[in-house]
Amino acid sequence: MLFDFYELLLTDKQQTFLKYYFHDDYSLGEIAAEFDISRQAVYESVKRAEAVLESYESKLHLLAKHEAAKAWLAKLDSLADSLTDHMELSLQLRRIAQGLREPEES
Secondary structure (H helix, E strand, C coil), X not given: CHHHHHHHHCCHHHHHHHHHHHHCCCCHHHHHHHHCCCHHHHHHHHHHHHHHHHHHHXXXXXXXXXXXXXXXXXXXXXXXXXXXXXXXXXXXXXXXXXXXXXXXXX
């Protein structure tokens, strides 16, 4: 998930290697063969990229904030579901939750 948040902050080579390795399930050897480099070079590049991603997260906390927002939205949904006697309030809570999930275009 860190890759999804910080992908564009990586070098092109790091992006490519991580996509092949994590998204496409290529082995280190397959990536090495594709780029005509050593398996060790691919391994080091992947490990370095992972460290960079973790460093970005430790500073920016985008993934943590995303996960927290999802948890709060689930609580908001649950609260809206429980307000069967207060339909207008329930509807307003659902609209708020939807607005947080899909912000309007500016």
